[in-house]
Amino acid sequence: xxxxxxxELHTLAEENGIDPEALLAxxxxxGLPENLQDAIAAVLGxxxxxxxxxxxxxx
Numbered sequence: 001x002x003x004x005x006x007x008e009l010h011t012l013a014e015e016n017g018i019d020p021e022a023l024l025a026x027x028x029x030x031g032l033p034e035n036l037q038d039a040i041a042a043v044l045g046x047x048x049x050x051x052x053x054x055x056x057x058x059x
Contacts, residue, residue, distance in 0.1 A: 005041075005048055006024065008048035011052075012047070012051040026044075
């Protein structure tokens with residue numbers, strides 16, 4: 001996961017009362033196959049993108 005996505009997830013999590021470190025720990029969980037880690041990273045990246053788009057609509 002690139003640095004921008006991590007920052008977006010961190011901000012989005014904080015805005016919604018979610019522990020950002022817990023969210024990122026899920027994405028980086030040990031023991032998961034690499035392809036599953038990649039899929040989780042992609043989904044979290046999409047969540048961050050859509051979350052920020054929705055926040056912009058609210059403003």
